[in-house]
Amino acid sequence: MSSTRPTSQAVRIADVARAAGVSVGTVSKALNGTGSLREETRRHVQETARRLGFVADARARGLVSGRTYTVGFVTTDSFGRFLLPILRGAEDALAVGQMAVILADTRDDPAREQHLLRSLRARHVDGLLVTGRSTDPREPLTVDMPVVHAFSPSTDPAGYAVLSDEEEAAVLAVRHLLSLGRERILHLTGPARHRSAQLRARAVERAAGERLTGAVQHGEWSEEWGRRAIDLALASGTAFNAVCAGSDQIARGAVDRLRELDHDVPGEVAVTGIDDWDVIALAARPQLTSVDLCLGEIGRRAGQMLLDLIEGREVAEPRVVVAPRLQVRGSTV
């Protein structure tokens, strides 16, 4: 059926050497492009290796070379929606360095984290990518290998990190609303205990100034809260012609409720979200204008940085902040 043999059980470098009529050292050099060999020999060995379906054993290779071409992806949070794009971006960047990714989901359990780190240490991963759900800083890990934080910052200001600009995200939304001439902006966001909510709220206050109407409303990161917040605002008699929401879910709740009460969106009230989560933003009517935190880009940059550290390259900035991007849709135009 397939000309390629049925997955040869275990073809070692010695088998290639024998088949090619050279020594194992020569095979190694031929396949790795090291040493000094005749081009003809090199090609002959490569051809033989290919024919036999030889794949060098990573364990042995790693044992002697020191590198395992493997990194650990440590997440404090169980894998959530935010982590997928980061993971994907990181994978992309690491793939060019032939690196594989081992998952380590600590589930916020210190004992579990200890155990996983031990496992990663035993496996001699070349480096660690650390991330988490919340953007609340976490204590730095004490390990003797390169570590890059992605999305969730470390408390260590000197550590390597690729972060999102929470404040800029809020500012982009506010500026957009202001540019549309909206002058009575309501800010609905998540729990005050979340750093994200705090940062964004302060940024909104600074950017909107007196155009911010009433106090910032803290609640849950849910559609339900978005809907209820609108009811509360209307009941309190607060006049507003724009809602700057702290998340797409809150924004969608607001849009839904406004529409339901026959307030035109965006005519009467313009609404913005943050996250640009397609499932929510595109399903809303009208579709949500939102700020994309570019998580994929964060993952990619973090992966790139980790790769640079592992391979001993100079890292220009140890602390990169990825700029968010405003995505304009029907809820504001």
Next chain:
Amino acid sequence: MSSTRPTSQAVRIADVARAAGVSVGTVSKALNGTGSLREETRRHVQETARRLGFVADARARGLVSGRTYTVGFVTTDSFGRFLLPILRGAEDALAVGQMAVILADTRDDPAREQHLLRSLRARHVDGLLVTGRSTDPREPLTVDMPVVHAFSPSTDPAGYAVLSDEEEAAVLAVRHLLSLGRERILHLTGPARHRSAQLRARAVERAAGERLTGAVQHGEWSEEWGRRAIDLALASGTAFNAVCAGSDQIARGAVDRLRELDHDVPGEVAVTGIDDWDVIALAARPQLTSVDLCLGEIGRRAGQMLLDLIEGREVAEPRVVVAPRLQVRGSTV
């Protein structure tokens, strides 16, 4: 705080042996619980190892023992929402076997898949967990190690697999509606080219019989389609008192549109979804009755099965089907 150097750079088994005053072989036996040693010696070695922070090098261990305590998680689809719970479940099951998980996201690209499989082979993973977005069967991989398919079936009927029961999921929803006395059921679902949509549609037809109103309506897996489908149904004059949707997104679109047109849900029309995706189901008004495919359970069972295969245990059923579970909420009561 790099002054603390808790992670000893490289403490090998020889260091432990020297510190404990025994040979390396003895240390190995003491730590692995093999060989025959005095209990006193064993404890002394263990204590010494702990004190020095010794962690056995997985590369060397794997090289000689054959096992790497690592499995590959291969997904044809880029990591999507469905894969997270599966991955989490699998991790849980594999953790008890001390197995680490290496990610391999093929992105539906054959070349990429080849490359990743080669990498996994080089790393001598002990087994493979294969999954994908759609439940459309895929060609079996030709690798010389245990393989278990999770969620997405293989075309190989003899292969190991843990699958969801698409048809039963649909049947549960229909039976529930029938038990509520609904006799004019509308079925709105995804694209006809998707096996899931097909299977579920046929199951609905069988379970509802003449209580199925009109033809099955195929569209997208989106809220937008759910809304539009309701408009189409109403425009066509079809009378219905229940909607059995093929996904939560479609169900939510339907609920939203019905409510908007002043049709009472569930009073006038009861609505069911499939997936039990909290983000959608809990945000709807009323909250959606939905069928949970129990993806976490699928992942767990698959991980367990792979572990059994790797450790040479008997696997009772090579093909497990996980029963879905009906979650009743406001959209039907």
Next chain:
DNA sequence: GCAGACGGAGCAAACGTTTGCCGTGCGGCG
């Protein structure tokens, strides 16, 4: 024609474990 240089390939020592086998005491039993 000879010496030195250099290109090209082989040799063997690592890398850090596990594991089967062997040696050595000691105790018990005859």
Next chain:
DNA sequence: CGCCGCACGGCAAACGTTTGCTCCGTCTGC
């Protein structure tokens, strides 16, 4: 008192690579 057996623990050979050093032959320059 002597022998046998057994309980412990050491020894060294794997596992499959990489890599520096060595060695051989040929070419070049004088």
